[in-house]
Amino acid sequence: MDFGIRNRVAMVAAASKGLGRAAALSLAQEGCKVSICGRNPENLEATRKELEALGIEVLALPCDVSRLEELEAWYQQTLARLGPVDILVTNTGGPKAAIFQELSEADWVSGIDSTLMNVVRLCRLVLPGMRSRGWGRIVHITSLVAKQPTPILTLSSTLRAGISGLTKTLAQETAKDGVTVNALLPGHIMTDRQTHLGELKAKAEGISLQDYFARTAASIPVGRIGRPEEIGDAIAFLCSERASYITGTSLQVDGGIIQATF
Secondary structure, eight states: OOOSOTTOEEEETTOSSHHHHHHHHHHHHTTOEEEEEESOHHHHHHHHHHHHTTTOOEEEEEOOTTOHHHHHHHHHHHHHHTOSOOEEEEOOOOOOOBOGGGOOHHHHHHHIIIIIIHHHHHHHHHHHHHHHHTOEEEEEEOOGGGTSOOTTBHHHHHHHHHHHHHHHHHHHHHGGGTEEEEEEEEOSBOSHHHHHHHHHHHHHHTOOHHHHHHHHHHHSTTSSOBOHHHHHHHHHHHTSGGGTTOOSOEEEESTTOOOOOO
16 A cells, blocks of 8 residues: 655654654655654664665754754754655653652653653644645654553653643644644553563562563453554554544554543
């Protein structure tokens, strides 16, 4: 199936590893020009080489997505090097994992900047151009906790739900301009973040990480933990011409683990 997005310019945040990297690779395989950012220069360079090996134009810049000035610099350099932005995939590493009573004021402020405000800021940068050209795709990578909160992820559960609200309101505001806005809710996907959370939970329960992952896999209806490329390919579809009638949706890619019916 031709997704119809060859030569479209895509910005993918926090794409040096994990789900962001998977999204960038899937979009590159569809022929997009890809601009990525990340905080780790070595990981960023490795991903840049992977993308360039697919024969597409790539821009890779160090960027802390919690800092407005760095987001603006990334956006402006993308315009200068690759052209107007057609596709935006927002993404961050998860905020601090802790129960409510263990979170400080500073933790909340940091979490809001890194997990919510970067999404707002990036949308504000790209949407005017998308709307004026009559075409655009925005996908927010969030988490299953947007629908199914968990106590140790108080910050993430709160902020991801907020992004779902932003997704719906932006979709309604921009639909007539040819722009779609969707969120993708990954379940348990084997990334560094998944390992970090697994270590915290395994330690709290006094079990091994291997036992924790085995129990987690058994709790998922499909019987396994997901692969990053399964997230990347779903994002590529949402960014495609084929998905032009899908907007305001929070798509669960979770192996069936989310129990909510709404």
